[in-house]
Amino acid sequence: MSMFDGLKKKLSSVIKAFSSKEEKELEREEKAEEKAEKAQAQTLPAAPEPRVGERKYEAPEHHESTAHVELTTQQHTSKEMKAPAEHIAHVEEPQHREEPRPQHGRHAIEHPKARESDIHLSAVTKIKGAILGKVKLSDSDIEGFLDTLRVSMLESDVAYNDTEEFLQRLEKSLRESKVSAKDIRSELVRSVRESLLGVISKTQGINLESFVAGRIREANLPVKILFIGPNGTGKTTTIAKVAHMLKQKGASIVISASDTFRAAAIEQTEYHANALHVPIIKSGYGADPASVAFDAVAYAKAHGMQIVLIDSAGRQETNRNLIGELQKMDRVIKPDINIYVGESTAGNAIITQVKEFMKSIRIDGIILTKLDCDAKGGGAISIANETGVPILFLGTGEAYTDLMPYDPQVILDAMLPSS
Ligand SMILES: Nc1nc2c(ncn2[C@@H]2O[C@H](COP(=O)(O)OP(=O)(O)OP(=O)(O)O)[C@@H](O)[C@H]2O)c(=O)[nH]1
Ligand SMILES: [Mg+2]
Incomplete structure (x- = not known):
């Protein structure tokens, strides 16, 4: 399918x-x-x-x-x-x-x-x-x-x-x-x-690649991108995909293992960082995620690196403590782009989730994952309109290359019979 x-x-x-x-x-x-x-x-x-x-x-x-x-x-x-x-x-x-x-x-x-x-x-x-x-x-x-x-x-x-x-x-x-x-x-x-x-x-979206390229030209570095969203939607995998994509374009990247909450989250991030030959900044479980991200930004600055991709623990929009932690990260790090990672299989529920997250934190773009597992696909039509936040990419599998720019024409090609 x-x-x-x-x-x-x-x-x-x-x-x-x-x-x-x-x-x-x-x-x-x-x-x-x-x-x-x-x-x-x-x-x-x-x-x-x-x-x-x-x-x-x-x-x-x-x-x-x-x-x-x-x-x-x-x-x-x-x-x-x-x-x-x-x-x-x-x-x-x-x-x-x-x-x-x-x-x-x-x-x-x-x-x-x-x-x-x-x-x-x-x-x-x-x-x-x-x-x-x-x-x-x-x-x-x-x-x-x-x-x-x-x-x-x-x-x-x-x-x-x-x-x-x-x-x-x-x-x-x-x-x-x-x-x-x-x-x-x-x-x-x-x-x-x-x-x-x-x-x-x-809803016209920002083009992540040209945004990053523009920022790199301005030399206001590093570009900080924070990935947020509910549990298991594909944040860590998507960070690896984005790291792969930007590295292919010649950018230098650091990953911040700021999910210090879920068991094995740090090892998972480390696995991807090693596979992609990208440096990772990590701490122990229970550490303050904002301080890990702060260290990653400092590392990037010290080494003249261009982009910091910051992971975060999955959380439900209703968990006030965890949402508070996210707000702290936003305040301390001041990310350039906050990306919400949501799985398309959640259907219309994503719309409510994004809206709830937006009450606590700015969201600049959405990456919709697991389109390859979604028998319906209608969410890709609605989410941007309903939330006013553009979809940047679609995740279409588990490989690093399974990340597709959100192009309405391509989506319509995939959605409609040829004639
Ligand atoms: N088929 C498919 N699987 C995906 C996609 N993106 C992520 N996954 C899988 O979804 C599962 C969860 O992915 P993670 O990257 O760990 O998700 P997460 O949001 O970081 O999870 P937590 O950190 O626990 O909140 C993994 O098995 C991934 O391989 C996708 O686009 N398609
Ligand atoms: Mg994760």
């Missing part, structure tokens, strides 16, 4: 079900058109039969009679066309072709073949219109589609407000668009993509 598979599966099946229903209806419509065309060909005499005693084609009634044939044929055709269309889609009629009104009725009646051929062509144009022309989706269809999507989005952990905003954007786009009948599916994917993009890209 790769990330966003759950949401992708849902979106794909809703789009597929809807577009194939529309395609089927159009096919039916097309057949009705063909039937109408055949019926029309049968009802149209090659030339009106003259009545006894009348001169062929010359009596004015014949003109009326021909006109009548044309009229009834068109009525018949439009009935055939509209019956299936009414409840699924509104087919935009091709530009009504004005039948050239004969200047002299008699002259027109004298060329019945030409009139017959005109009527026939007109039917063909209509068929072409149904097949190649633009289709406007009916209100009831749009509503049905949106309702199904709403359920899918909510089931996938997209927050209610974002779901509604997305659906509003989509509804507007679908009502405005005129879809070529054969492109319904790709048009739906395009509209869904555009509407989702509008929701996803509302």
Whole structure:
């Protein structure tokens, strides 16, 4: 299961079900058109039969009679066309072709073949219109589609407000668009993509790499980055991933093992630091995490190192003592960036957690981990909007390279069927 598979599966099946229903209806419509065309060909005499005693084609009634044939044929055709269309889609009629009104009725009646051929062509144009022309989706269809999507989005952990905003954007786009009948599916994917993009890209994030690069140029060093969040969300692993990424870019890094609370936390951090060939500053369990971080910053300054990545113990937003400890670290160290590490598998609960943390400490960015284990993936759409804090990266596995910049376009690629 790769990330966003759950949401992708849902979106794909809703789009597929809807577009194939529309395609089927159009096919039916097309057949009705063909039937109408055949019926029309049968009802149209090659030339009106003259009545006894009348001169062929010359009596004015014949003109009326021909006109009548044309009229009834068109009525018949439009009935055939509209019956299936009414409840699924509104087919935009091709530009009504004005039948050239004969200047002299008699002259027109004298060329019945030409009139017959005109009527026939007109039917063909209509068929072409149904097949190649633009289709406007009916209100009831749009509503049905949106309702199904709403359920899918909510089931996938997209927050209610974002779901509604997305659906509003989509509804507007679908009502405005005129879809070529054969492109319904790709048009739906395009509209869904555009509407989702509008929701996803509302919160513009800082780019960690360019932020760090900018700070390095300013020589106001070291850059201090503190990682916070609940227990087991992936803070320590994410620090290792970020260290790997920044080291690849040529930055020099120190890690502060400031989780002095959880058993084996220091050894875990040490393991990663050794694997990445990055220095680690540590103390014993029970030591003040702020003092460990202070030492790490001093070490970086003394050695001209550029970045200090500060770990912290996992804590619940309700634990006042541990939150107080975090506030102390924030006061003493004055980190440049505070990153909240949350696991996407927590779904919408992250939104409340982040908001609670924000009451005690500034949060500049979020890293959402374990996207590879998340069958839903909707949180990646909602968290930034709901908290106003941008997502910086997504964790997509346990390897050091499993860290992906949060790029709305890439997320939409992963979330949506290709066409
Ligand atoms: N599949 C997957 N596993 C992850 C990811 N990030 C972290 N993990 C795993 O999640 C578990 C917890 O990760 P840690 O880095 O120890 O989490 P933590 O937040 O530091 O935990 P505490 O310090 O105890 O609060 C480990 O087994 C990691 O390998 C990820 O993006 N995907
Ligand atoms: Mg940890």
